[in-house]
Every structure is written in C-alpha cells, then in structure tokens.
Amino acid sequence: MAATATSAGKLAAAQPYLIDQDWAAYTPEQHAIWSELVSRRLPQLEQHACAEYLDGFHQIGLQADRLPDLKAVSARLQPRTGWNSTAVSGFLPAGAFFEMLAARKFPTTTWIRGRDAMEYTPEPDIFHDVFGHVPMHAHPVFADFLEHYGKLCAALTGQAELERLGRLFWFTVEFGVIRERGAVKVYGSGLISSHGECTQVIERHGGLEIRDFDLDQVLDTAVDVSKMQPVLYAIESFEQIYEATQQAEARLG
Numbered sequence: 001m002a003a004t005a006t007s008a009g010k011l012a013a014a015q016p017y018l019i020d021q022d023w024a025a026y027t028p029e030q031h032a033i034w035s036e037l038v039s040r041r042l043p044q045l046e047q048h049a050c051a052e053y054l055d056g057f058h059q060i061g062l063q064a065d066r067l068p069d070l071k072a073v074s075a076r077l078q079p080r081t082g083w084n085s086t087a088v089s090g091f092l093p094a095g096a097f098f099e100m101l102a103a104r105k106f107p108t109t110t111w112i113r114g115r116d117a118m119e120y121t122p123e124p125d126i127f128h129d130v131f132g133h134v135p136m137h138a139h140p141v142f143a144d145f146l147e148h149y150g151k152l153c154a155a156l157t158g159q160a161e162l163e164r165l166g167r168l169f170w171f172t173v174e175f176g177v178i179r180e181r182g183a184v185k186v187y188g189s190g191l192i193s194s195h196g197e198c199t200q201v202i203e204r205h206g207g208l209e210i211r212d213f214d215l216d217q218v219l220d221t222a223v224d225v226s227k228m229q230p231v232l233y234a235i236e237s238f239e240q241i242y243e244a245t246q247q248a249e250a251r252l253g
C-alpha cells in the first residue's frame with residue numbers, strides 16, 4: 001500500500017527524495033541553455049499549444065532569460081490552484097510520486113540538460129518538468145484532475161491496474177492534445193518540451209492519427225515509451241479527463 005500524505009501535508013514516502021533547489025549555484029551557461037530551449041520552443045507553441053498552457057506560462061511567471069526559482073513559481077501557483085513545484089532529486093518510486101500528486105506537490109527535477117542533449121533527455125530535467133508540466137497546474141480543472149489521479153493511483157496496489165492508469169497519464173499529462181475551435185493543440189509536457197515530437201503531431205508524420213478521446217481505448221493501449229505513439233487522443237475540454245479519472249476509479253472498484 002502506498003503511503004499517503006497526512007493532513008499536515010507531510011510526505012512520508014517522498015521525504016527521502018525532497019531537496020532544496022540551489023538556484024544561486026546555476027552557472028551563466030546553464031541559464032543560457034534554459035534561455036535557448038525556451039526561445040526555440042515558444043514560436044511553435046504560440047501557434048500550437050492550447051490557450052490554457054500559454055495562460056499558465058504567464059501566470060506562474062516563467063522568464064525566458066533565466067532558470068526558474070521553484071519557490072517563486074510555487075508562490076504564484078499556490079494561491080491559484082494549491083499546487084506547488086517541489087524540488088526532488090530525480091525519478092521517484094511510484095508510491096512517492098503518487099503521494100506527491102495527491103498532495104498537489106509536483107515532483108520537479110532541478111538539473112538542466114547539456115548542449116549535447118538539447119532536443120531530448122531520457123530522464124526529465126527542469127526544462128521538461130517546469131516548462132513542460134507546471135504551466136498546466138495553474139488551470140483549475142487540470143489541477144483537480146491531477147490531484148485526483150494521484151489519489152486514485154496512491155490507493156491502488158495491483159500492478160495491472162497501475163499499468164492501465166499509467167496509460168491515462170501518458171496519453172494526457174505527457175502526450176495530451178485538445179481540440180480548440182476545431183484545431184488540434186498540444187498540452188502534454190512531452191509535446192510542449194520537444195520540438196521534434198510536437199512537429200510530428202502537428203504535421204501528422206508517419207500517418208500519426210488523432211482520435212477522439214476514449215477512456216477504454218486509452219486504458220487498453222500499451223505504450224512503447226521509446227517512440228511516438230501512432231495514435232493520440234484529443235479531448236474536447238479538461239473536464240473530460242477529470243471525468244475520465246472518476247470513471248476509471250468506478251471501473252476499478
């Protein structure tokens with residue numbers, strides 16, 4: 001059984017992974033890498049990211065010229081939706097990860113990739129986590145969805161159930177797309193933070209198909225994380241994924 005957050009907001013399973021972000025220790029070169037990553041991504045995102053992502057980007061005060069200070073980001077985010085961007089040392093075990101989501105604390109890495117990996121890093125870095133994920137946490141419905149997802153997963157022990165729910169995370173939080181006024185826009189952090197993968201979706205490379213979101217199809221679709229999925233699922237609104245999480249919970253009993 002995964003540990004759960006106490007009413008005092010203490011994290012039991014995640015505690016060993018919590019760190020302080022040493023913002024003053026970032027070098028000018030690291031700030032320059034962040035700046036380059038942001039300025040590479042914004043022109044495409046201004047056209048192809050959903051409005052909620054772009055609103056969130058401004059609401060949490062991200063700057064193009066310097067790495068984000070997670071405490072400053074959280075100070076702007078917390079009053080809006082109760083979410084925090086909380087520094088962690090790296091990948092978390094599933095129980096610790098879900099415990100943090102359930103407490104509205106997003107596990108956030110603090111390291112930044114080098115110039116040899118500008119397009120892709122196998123492990124998430126601060127660019128993927130903060131630029132890619134955190135702006136969506138300023139949206140009230142997405143914020144509720146993600147907390148609810150964390151609580152649901154934290155309460156599960158069956159590996160098969162967790163794998164099925166992992167697919168819901170993959171096709172929404174990581175590779176989610178939404179229809180806005182008839183156009184497909186991206187909101188998943190894997191697409192927000194990667195020019196190559198976002199372009200594959202926008203241009204439908206290799207016959208990539210966008211289907212209407214369908215919870216059963218999402219839960220039944222095994223994911224190969226090493227490549228772009230041939231089918232992605234477009235939602236119509238963020239209420240849809242909140243409700244899908246409730247439906248998944250009802251189905252899993």
Ligand SMILES: [Fe+2]
Nearest residue numbers: 124174189190
């Ligand atoms: Fe991610």
